[in-house]
Amino acid sequence: DGGITQSPKxxxxxxxxxVTLSCEQNLNHxxxxxxxxxxxxxxxxIYYSQIVNDFQKGDIAEGYSxxxxxxxxxxxxxxxxxxxxxxxxLCASRQAGTGDNEQFFxxxxxxxxx
Amino acid sequence: AQSVAQPEDQVNVxxxxxxxxxxxxxxxxxxxxxxxxxxxxxxxxFLLKYITGDNLVKGSYGFEAEFNKSQTSFHLKKPSALVSxxxxxxxxxxxxxxxxxxxxxxxGSGTKLNVKP
Numbered sequence: 001d002g003g004i005t006q007s008p009k010x011x012x013x014x015x016x017x018x019v020t021l022s023c024e025q026n027l028n029h030x031x032x033x034x035x036x037x038x039x040x041x042x043x044x045x046i047y048y049s050q051i052v053n054d055f056q057k058g059d060i061a062e063g064y065s066x067x068x069x070x071x072x073x074x075x076x077x078x079x080x081x082x083x084x085x086x087x088x089x090l091c092a093s094r095q096a097g098t099g100d101n102e103q104f105f106x107x108x109x110x111x112x113x114x
Numbered sequence: 115a116q117s118v119a120q121p122e123d124q125v126n127v128x129x130x131x132x133x134x135x136x137x138x139x140x141x142x143x144x145x146x147x148x149x150x151x152x153x154x155x156x157x158x159x160f161l162l163k164y165i166t167g168d169n170l171v172k173g174s175y176g177f178e179a180e181f182n183k184s185q186t187s188f189h190l191k192k193p194s195a196l197v198s199x200x201x202x203x204x205x206x207x208x209x210x211x212x213x214x215x216x217x218x219x220x221x222g223s224g225t226k227l228n229v230k231p
Contacts, residue, residue, distance in 0.1 A: 004157075031217050040123070042204065042223040043158075050217050058218075090157055096217055100165040102148055103219060105157035 003027040004106035006091050011111045013078070013085065021076045021109045023091035030096035032074035033103065036060060037088040046089075049074055050096055078111065086113045116141045118188075118205045120222035127195045128230055135190040135225045137205030147188040148206040148219070149179055158204060164188060175199070195229045202226050 004025045013019045023032065031050050035043040045058030049068040063082025068074055074093075078085045088110050092103040118139045127133045139145050146165055150158040162173025169181045179190045190203060205222040 006157075033219075035221075040223065043221040045218065048218065088155075092158075094217075100146060100163065102160045102163055103158075104160070105150075107157045108155070110155070 004091060004093055004104055006089075006106035006109050008109060009107065011109055013111060013113050015113060016080045018077055018079050019111065021078065021089055021091075021111070023074045023076065023106060025072055025074075025091075025093045025104075025106075027093055027095070027104060028071070029093035029104070030071070031094050032068065033092040033094075034058075034064075034066065034074070034076045035090045035092065037090060037108075043090065046076065084113075085111055087111060116145075116207050116209055116220045118147075118207045118220060118222040120203075120205055120225045122225050123223075124226045124228065126228045126230065129197050130194050133192050133195040133199070133227065133229070135203050135205075135227060137188045137190065137222060139186050139188060139205075139207050141207055141209075143209075145188075146208045147179075147181065148208070149173065149177070149188075149190050150204045150206065151175075152202040152204065152224075154201075161190070161203075195227075197229050197231050200227055200229045 007022045033048040034046040044060050046064050047066040049055035065077045090108050091106040094103045095101045148163045149161040152158045162171050164171050164181045172178045202224050204224050206219050208219045
């Protein structure tokens, strides 16, 4: 999973709470991504950022928020507005600027709502 | 919009036999195609990619993929499967530049590969 760390590995949330998932990369990549993975549904894009202080909504952004204040960090907040947040969350990064660079993924955070 | 389809939820193969995991795509313009593998409770690992050039792409762990433009396919293959290849495999496509969302990737739903001894 080289160069990208996600914490915590497991996270438990009570209904009505906001929680923040951490994603840090030391690869000096410009672009960073957050995906949600549910069984049988593959990866769905929540938010992505192509540069510091800029980010775009993905396909399922409702109930989530992000910030990109530093190049190496892209935290994801799961708000109480997200009705079904139990899932596996994956962060990724890639070097922008050329067309063919692949994404590098972190080890993931498994969020469970109690 | 760009998309990929993985028509098989699961593929079963005996160790030592060749394996194929299927992927078809729908894109406007020339596709940028990728394969990733995921082991349980882990992040995705990059296997290989097709950007341009030779239609047969070789990647990590002995995997290869064949790009077929007329069939809009990018199937993942390996001549001899190992039990350790058992994992979840994802095909992905992205917009080529200079399309606006060229940093955005679109993933298939995944195919679970089971290799039996």
